[in-house]
Amino acid sequence: MIWARRIIDPAEWNEVQDQFENLFMKLGCPSQMMLVATCGPGPITLLASLPNPYLLNALTGFEQIGDEELPAEASLLVGHNHAFEKRFTSLKWK
Numbered sequence: 001m002i003w004a005r006r007i008i009d010p011a012e013w014n015e016v017q018d019q020f021e022n023l024f025m026k027l028g029c030p031s032q033m034m035l036v037a038t039c040g041p042g043p044i045t046l047l048a049s050l051p052n053p054y055l056l057n058a059l060t061g062f063e064q065i066g067d068e069e070l071p072a073e074a075s076l077l078v079g080h081n082h083a084f085e086k087r088f089t090s091l092k093w094k
Contacts, residue, residue: 001032003070004048004062013044016061020048021078023058027051034079038071038091047074049083 008016020035027033036047047070048062056064073091076084 002050002053002056003065003067004050004056004059005065005069006046006048006059006062007043008046008061010044016046017077020046020059023055024078027055029080031080032083034084035077036074036079036084036088037077038074046077047071049079 006016017035024030024033024035030051032049033051034049038045038047046062047065048059050056050059053064056062070087072089074084074088075091076088
């Protein structure tokens with residue numbers, strides 16, 4: 001599994017989420033694959049976990065990152081709660 005990141009403009013949110021969700025469903029909803037969002041003082045960041053690096057080509061604008069770059073908190077957008085809860089604490093949006 002790999003992780004990828006994309007910083008987005010709020011106007012891009014639905015398009016990017018739909019693109020990921022279509023890939024997720026096409027692959028049969030893999031248990032470890034997920035799309036999460038996080039935001040801090042800066043822009044919104046989407047993080048995607050993918051079963052292999054080849055799938056990164058299917059997601060426009062995402063760049064591969066290491067596990068050490070993942071935040072502790074995030075919000076699950078697409079994926080399975082069980083896998084999400086193993087890796088993240090649920091982010092409280094303000």
